[in-house]
Amino acid sequence: MTREQEVERPVGREREISTGNRIASGSDDLKIKIWDWERRKQVVSFPTGHRENVFQSKFVSGDLLIASCSRDGQVMLAQLCPAGSLRSTSRLAQHRGPAHKMCLIQEQGCIFLYIKFPILLSAGEDGQVISIDIREENSDKIVLLKNDKGRKIPLYSIHNNPVNRNQFCTAGRDPYIRIFDRRYIGNAKQGEMAKFCPTELRTTKVNVNEGAVGVILIGMYVDENTNYKSRFRGHRNSATVKGVNYYGGRSEYVISGSDCGNVFFWDKETEGIVNIFHGDDNGVVNVLESHPTLPVLATSGLDEEVKVWLPTLSMNDSEEKKILKKKKDYMLRTISRNLVE
Incomplete structure (x- = not known):
């Protein structure tokens, strides 16, 4: 083609649930x-x-x-x-500029009888958030972000709150993460509920996506004077926009790609690195998506492959000790090199 x-446009049909x-x-x-x-x-x-x-x-x-x-x-x-x-x-x-990310907002309904089609939100470097109902002919421009000088703020990331369909957040070429509520989009603040900036970025010209503070975890209801709850470090992030995700049945791990070509796993509670493995031959991993129900992870980066990762089988004690020793050495070398670079 x-x-x-x-x-x-699909109208009046039930939405199939993705099986992964x-x-x-x-x-x-x-x-x-x-x-x-x-x-x-x-x-x-x-x-x-x-x-x-x-x-x-x-x-x-x-x-x-x-x-x-x-x-x-x-x-x-x-x-x-x-x-x-x-x-x-x-x-x-x-968009009037590159569009990097989208998110799906599931409309509420009975999961066993009828599930409405989701709303698609897209974010672009034109500073716009666009709301799309795929059953409708036209989309809606619901947010236009500008800085204090009236210049548009390019957006690189957007994500929805999985337990509240009205809330979503954005990040881009300024130091703030902003949380919006779709119910109040028409007000003077465009539905902005809160914005957050790590302490060390408030007086610098670094954007959130450049990774100067690593991966940060914040609470939902914060103001711009509140610092982050947790920080996860050891990887590198400057070449591309990196995906950050949760992993595990209870979202007990935080995962991210890195400019060193590795995938990093952190314990969400302790902030400690629990695993690192090589994920891209060309040196950058920037997309990570987990299976909806199984302990399976898909990653992609700058090479030409999509990789699927599965838990390894159990081994005898001697084999496990050798592998753990090799893994520990690799993790130490990787973290040290990233800290220097």
């Missing part, structure tokens, strides 16, 4: 590939309609609708046939 096609059996990956080749990761099999590969690097792809509804955002500022929707082939693509929204 060489040009954008119109897609029939498939992975969608976008790339600089402007394509999205869908994988059955358990069988190590590519299901389909299709052109997205984007004109520049694809930064993120997300399953919107079951396994048949995939949204993507790109350096070209477009937010696209691809619709697959039940057999797996591409049916059509359409443009959902357009």
